[in-house]
Amino acid sequence: MASRRTLLKVIILGDSGVGKTSLMAQYVNNKFSKQYKATIGADFMTKEIVIDDTVVTLQIWDTAGQERFQSLGVSFYRGADCVMCVYDVNSAKSFESLENWRNEFLVQASPSDPEKFPVVVVGNKIDVEDGKDSKRVISEKKAKSWCTSKGGLMHFECSAKEDINVDAAFEAVARFAVQNEDAEEDVYLPDTVSIDTRGAAPSSGCC
Amino acid sequence: MTRARDARAPRAWTAAHKRAREHDEHDDWRRRRRHVLAFTSAGKPAWTRYGSTHGVSGLCATLQALGAVSASAMGGELEGAEVGGRRLARRASGAMTYATSSDRGESAATLEKHLEWVERGVKMLVTNAGLETALAKNAKFDVGRALATATRADEVLGQLARNLSWETCYVFDTYTAVRVRAEVRETVARAMVEAMKTVTKPFACVAFGDDGRVGAYAKPRGHRPTTIAASDLIVLMNFLRVVSRCEGDEDSFTRVCLPEFNPDGFMRAYTARLRARDGDAAGDEGQPVKSTRASSGSIGICIITASADAMEECRAARDALEKRLNDDGALAQMVAAAGESMSIAKLPSEALGGFQDASEPLLHFVYNRPARHQHVSSAFSPSLNGADVKAITRAYASTYTSMKETEGVVDASGPGPKFIGAAQRVRYERRARFSVLACVGGDFEIYLTLKPSTTTTTAVALCNRLCVWLRVHEPELFVEE
Numbered sequence: 001m002a003s004r005r006t007l008l009k010v011i012i013l014g015d016s017g018v019g020k021t022s023l024m025a026q027y028v029n030n031k032f033s034k035q036y037k038a039t040i041g042a043d044f045m046t047k048e049i050v051i052d053d054t055v056v057t058l059q060i061w062d063t064a065g066q067e068r069f070q071s072l073g074v075s076f077y078r079g080a081d082c083v084m085c086v087y088d089v090n091s092a093k094s095f096e097s098l099e100n101w102r103n104e105f106l107v108q109a110s111p112s113d114p115e116k117f118p119v120v121v122v123g124n125k126i127d128v129e130d131g132k133d134s135k136r137v138i139s140e141k142k143a144k145s146w147c148t149s150k151g152g153l154m155h156f157e158c159s160a161k162e163d164i165n166v167d168a169a170f171e172a173v174a175r176f177a178v179q180n181e182d183a184e185e186d187v188y189l190p191d192t193v194s195i196d197t198r199g200a201a202p203s204s205g206c207c
Numbered sequence: 208m209t210r211a212r213d214a215r216a217p218r219a220w221t222a223a224h225k226r227a228r229e230h231d232e233h234d235d236w237r238r239r240r241r242h243v244l245a246f247t248s249a250g251k252p253a254w255t256r257y258g259s260t261h262g263v264s265g266l267c268a269t270l271q272a273l274g275a276v277s278a279s280a281m282g283g284e285l286e287g288a289e290v291g292g293r294r295l296a297r298r299a300s301g302a303m304t305y306a307t308s309s310d311r312g313e314s315a316a317t318l319e320k321h322l323e324w325v326e327r328g329v330k331m332l333v334t335n336a337g338l339e340t341a342l343a344k345n346a347k348f349d350v351g352r353a354l355a356t357a358t359r360a361d362e363v364l365g366q367l368a369r370n371l372s373w374e375t376c377y378v379f380d381t382y383t384a385v386r387v388r389a390e391v392r393e394t395v396a397r398a399m400v401e402a403m404k405t406v407t408k409p410f411a412c413v414a415f416g417d418d419g420r421v422g423a424y425a426k427p428r429g430h431r432p433t434t435i436a437a438s439d440l441i442v443l444m445n446f447l448r449v450v451s452r453c454e455g456d457e458d459s460f461t462r463v464c465l466p467e468f469n470p471d472g473f474m475r476a477y478t479a480r481l482r483a484r485d486g487d488a489a490g491d492e493g494q495p496v497k498s499t500r501a502s503s504g505s506i507g508i509c510i511i512t513a514s515a516d517a518m519e520e521c522r523a524a525r526d527a528l529e530k531r532l533n534d535d536g537a538l539a540q541m542v543a544a545a546g547e548s549m550s551i552a553k554l555p556s557e558a559l560g561g562f563q564d565a566s567e568p569l570l571h572f573v574y575n576r577p578a579r580h581q582h583v584s585s586a587f588s589p590s591l592n593g594a595d596v597k598a599i600t601r602a603y604a605s606t607y608t609s610m611k612e613t614e615g616v617v618d619a620s621g622p623g624p625k626f627i628g629a630a631q632r633v634r635y636e637r638r639a640r641f642s643v644l645a646c647v648g649g650d651f652e653i654y655l656t657l658k659p660s661t662t663t664t665t666a667v668a669l670c671n672r673l674c675v676w677l678r679v680h681e682p683e684l685f686v687e688e
Contacts, residue, residue, distance in 0.1 A: 006349070007251060007252070007261055007264055009249060009251060009268075041272060041276050044265045044268040044269055045265060046261075046264050046265045048261070059264040059265065061272075072272075072275055075248075075271075075272075075274075078249045079247060079248070079251060079346035079347045
């Protein structure tokens with residue numbers, strides 16, 4: 001039985017249209033919509049899972065990939081416990097943007113140890129078959145190689161549409177963050193005892 | 208002495224009221240009429256009035272994001288909104304944000320004020336430094352976990368959130384005192400000063416009734432400031448009532464911060480009961496009253512010290528104080544006074560000038576003295592129910608706000624403001640179930656709730672007579688600061 005509870009803020013980043021919202025909807029609600037609707041600002045969902053002896057509430061921040069919403073980054077990224085960087089395996093541009101998304105996040109969120117901050121890379125839309133309009137352009141090998149070059153980032157290939165590997169990716173994010181949380185020194189509240197800071201009178205006449 | 212629970216008084220907030228299984232997508236949760244939330248600037252929940260903190264994390268994230276979007280798009284934080292008959296107020300303060308929503312018709316100003324009180328309540332439990340320092344070092348910091356280490360945080364904040372709807376302290380920003388003879392209060396205060404002499408780093412000592420009225424308080428001689436800020440005393444009273452109720456006959460020694468005095472430091476609050484001897488209260492054996500209820504025959508006492516090791520000293524001081532006050536009979540008188548509320552029906556005829564006849568136009572009144580940091584709040588008329596009391600409290604809040612906004616001479620007739628003197632402003636508002644007469648003078652404010660049929664002339668005459676009586680009896684109504 002789980003003995004403790006924790007809440008993790010998970011940020012999903014990536015170019016517009018890579019399937020961030022679909023991944024979240026598939027993971028939380030087991031639903032997929034073929035209709036594309038751009039996220040305005042951000043969308044939020046929560047899901048409770050158990051990792052070893054910990055009940056984990058994932059507070060998932062699905063951010064907008066469009067350029068015009070990126071000024072909101074600082075306020076959205078603050079206090080994040082982990083980040084999921086998503087690209088479309090059929091879009092080279094979305095893969096190339098990963099570097100920027102990751103860097104931007106690390107700059108704006110300023111985690112205490114950027115090298116160890118939990119980042120998981122997810123290649124979405126592996127269900128799309130090669131055809132006239134689409135063709136897989138980012139191989140798993142290429143993506144893994146890039147992740148290795150960035151200090152060994154975790155990598156998953158998923159399909160939000162076919163529900164392939166989605167749970168595994170989110171659970172890996174959660175596990176990674178829980179481990180990181182354990183490793184981080186907690187900040188304890190000060191037990192300050194202060195009585196004289198507002199000018200207590202001289203001791204004469206005082207008890 | 209036992210008293211049946213008064214339907215016109217706020218019930219004690221217990222863990223069961225929280226409905227910890229509810230979450231923000233739960234129909235029952237959504238039906239609750241007033242929600243209060245506290246969360247960090249990362250959008251992580253710290254406390255919620257209803258449901259579990261994790262269960263409202265989606266809503267907290269949304270509210271935090273709305274604030275960020277508002278700041279980005281309009282250059283300012285979102286402070287409020289109104290959707291579907293429900294008003295939302297949001298207060299960003301440092302690394303924390305507080306939010307409340309209500310469908311009870313409070314004004315935006317009233318809800319914002321409620322959030323200020325909730326913020327004080329949170330700071331009392333964990334200190335401002337605790338919040339700001341912890342979140343500055345680590346934006347992921349879980350304030351909810353920090354609150355969980357504070358003494359009865361859920362009950363304290365839950366009770367505070369409930370009392371915001373019921374109690375006039377949170378409307379007028381002044382505290383209430385037990386009505387007792389001035390000599391008795393003075394005797395108790397003197398004994399408190401003596402008792403504190405044996406305690407290391409004493410800050411203050413407060414005697415209080417179960418309803419949160421202050422019986423007496425004392426500070427060590429020579430200390431500055433010589434008084435406790437009213438806002439500190441109000442949140443302290445809320446804290447002490449909860450601790451005292453939960454601990455029963457047991458004493459306790461807990462961390463507490465007085466945000467107005469020093470928002471960054473903890474002190475220790477020793478809380479216990481002072482029991483009046485039977486003999487003094489009922490003419491019996493001279494033994495401390497044995498009771499099944501902690502409150503029967505006793506009042507609460509709190510000694511605040513800056514020493515974390517002073518519990519035994521406080522315990523000894525409490526014993527000495529109880530003995531001394533029992534020896535001179537003051538404790539029994541204070542206990543008896545703390546058990547009495549100011550019933551309008553029991554006021555002497557000169558207080559109401561013959562107006563309070565069988566028709567009983569006066570349902571409730573508040574006499575506020577901002578310079579004394581205190582007010583008198585009468586008992587509510589037995590004809591009122593709990594919903595009426597809350598409606599009257601909301602009416603006071605809106606009238607109080609509008610009286611503060613009213614400048615200069617105001618119109619002289621009708622339901623609007625009425626000018627009756629150089630230093631006074633009067634407003635008479637007729638509502639469906641009651642009317643409110645408000646009069647603000649140079650150094651006092653009085654608010655009367657009357658039956659809606661009461662004429663303006665009767666209301667003003669009654670108000671004038673009551674004011675005179677209250678002014679004359681101030682020594683027994685207020686703590687001398």
